[in-house]
Amino acid sequence: MSDPMTAPWGEYTLSRFPEDPREQLRAWDASDAYLLRHLAESGTPLEGAVVVVGDRWGALTTALATAPITAPATAPDGQGPTQITDSFLSREATRANLERAGVEADSVRLLTTEDAPPDRVDVLLVRVPKSLALLEDQLHRLAPAVHEGTVVIGTGMVKEIHTSTLRLFERILGPTRTSLARQKARLIFCAPDARTLGARGNNPWPNSYQLPDDVGLLAGRTVVNHAGVFCADRLDIGTRFFLRHLPKDPGGGRIVDLGCGNGVVGTAVALAAPDAEVVFVDESYPAVASAEETYRANRPDADGEAGGKAEFRVGDGLEGFAPESVDLVLNNPPFHSHQATTDATARRMFAGARRALRPGGELWVVGNRHLAYHVTLRRIFGNSELVASDAKFVVLKAVRRG
Missing domain, CATH: 3.40.50.150 (Vaccinia Virus protein VP39)
Known part of the structure; x- marks a missing residue:
C-alpha cells in the first residue's frame, strides 16, 4: 500500500496489483498529482466523455471517478471516466482502488488497448507511456473520436517526455506545448485541429x-x-x-x-x-x-x-x-x-x-x-x-x- 495521494476531490489510498507488502513502490507519482491539481486550479471543464489513457495503477481514474464530471446526454446516468489500458495488472489495480474509494464499479468504463475505442472524446488525459509506439498507436486509434473542442492534456515525469513525444501529439492531433516542470513532472497541452486530424496518415501498428x-x-x-x-x-x-x-x-x-x-x-x-x-x-x-x-x-x-x-x-x-x-x-x-x-x-x-x-x-x-x-x-x-x-x-x- 503506497502513501495516500492528495487530489482536489479528496485523499486516495492506492495500491499496485498484486499487493506485495515487501514492495515499497508507490501506485502514483508526481505527474498524476500535477495533472489532477491542474484540472482543478485551471477550471478545466470535465464535461462530456472523459477518457484516461495509460493510467498505470488507476490513480487518475480513481480520483476522476469522484470528480464532478458532466456526462453527455447519450451516456448512462452517473457515467464517469473511461480508462484505456494495455495492462491487466493496471486494470486490476484500478478495480481495487475504485472499490477502496467507494466508487460504484459500473460508473467507470474499463477498456483495453485491444477494445474498440469510444466514439467520442471530449476530454483526453494521457499518462505518457514508456513506449513511444504505444502512444502513437493510441493517439491514432482515438483520433477519429477527437474533435477541435476536445481538451487534450498529457502528463509524465520530465525524464519520460521527449521531443519525439511532443512531435507525436503534433503530428496526429494538433499544436502542442508543455508546462513548466514541478516536482520533476511536466504537462503536455495539445489543441486538436481539423487539418492535422485529417492529415495524420495511417496507423503503422501492428x-x-x-x-x-x-x-x-x-x-x-x-x-x-x-x-x-x-x-x-x-x-x-x-x-x-x-x-x-x-x-x-x-x-x-x-x-x-x-x-x-x-x-x-x-x-x-x-x-x-x-x-x-x-x-x-x-x-x-x-x-x-x-x-x-x-x-x-x-x-x-x-x-x-x-x-x-x-x-x-x-x-x-x-x-x-x-x-x-x-x-x-x-x-x-x-x-x-x-x-x-x-x-x-x-x-x-x-x-x-x-x-x-x-x-x-x-x-x-x-x-x-x-x-x-x-x-x-x-x-x-x-x-x-x-x-x-x-x-x-x-x-x-x-x-x-x-
Whole structure:
C-alpha cells in the first residue's frame, strides 16, 4: 500500500496489483498529482466523455471517478471516466482502488488497448507511456473520436517526455506545448485541429518482420508485434540466445510460454512439439494479441486434425492454473516495473511455475547474468541447473520435485 495521494476531490489510498507488502513502490507519482491539481486550479471543464489513457495503477481514474464530471446526454446516468489500458495488472489495480474509494464499479468504463475505442472524446488525459509506439498507436486509434473542442492534456515525469513525444501529439492531433516542470513532472497541452486530424496518415501498428536465419525452426518466419510489445522490429538478443538453447525434446504435454511477449518462444516450441498444447500468457493485452497473430502466421493449420493446440491468456502469470497441470514452463521474466528495477515479477513467476508444474516438470529461464536468478530458483525449487551461458545471458533449468 503506497502513501495516500492528495487530489482536489479528496485523499486516495492506492495500491499496485498484486499487493506485495515487501514492495515499497508507490501506485502514483508526481505527474498524476500535477495533472489532477491542474484540472482543478485551471477550471478545466470535465464535461462530456472523459477518457484516461495509460493510467498505470488507476490513480487518475480513481480520483476522476469522484470528480464532478458532466456526462453527455447519450451516456448512462452517473457515467464517469473511461480508462484505456494495455495492462491487466493496471486494470486490476484500478478495480481495487475504485472499490477502496467507494466508487460504484459500473460508473467507470474499463477498456483495453485491444477494445474498440469510444466514439467520442471530449476530454483526453494521457499518462505518457514508456513506449513511444504505444502512444502513437493510441493517439491514432482515438483520433477519429477527437474533435477541435476536445481538451487534450498529457502528463509524465520530465525524464519520460521527449521531443519525439511532443512531435507525436503534433503530428496526429494538433499544436502542442508543455508546462513548466514541478516536482520533476511536466504537462503536455495539445489543441486538436481539423487539418492535422485529417492529415495524420495511417496507423503503422501492428508491425510485422521476418526472423533471422540462425534461430532454428523459426528461421525466416514472421513475427507480429502490436504497439508497446518488446522488440517491435527485430529479435532481441536475449530471446535469440534462448531460442538456441530451448529443450531439444519438449514432448507433447502442456507447455506454457510465461510472459510470452510476441509469442516467439511459444511458437518455436509449438513447431518443435507439434502435438503439445501451448499456452501463451502475458499481463499485456497487446502482447497476447501479438502472440496469437505470430502463432497463427506460422501454424495456420493448428487446432485442426493435424494436432497441436494453443491457448492465449491475459492474466497475472500462472494465477488460475490448476496445481500440477503443466509439464514445461518457458520464461524470460521482465525486471522493470515501468521505471523501477525490481525482481518482484520474476519471483512471482517462479513461485507460480512451481505451483503449476507437475512433479518432474521443468521451468526454463533466460536472464541477464547479473540478476542471479539461480539463487532465487534454488530458494523456490531447491535446485537450479545452468543449461547455457555467454558473456551476458544464462539459461537456467529448475525441476519441480515430487
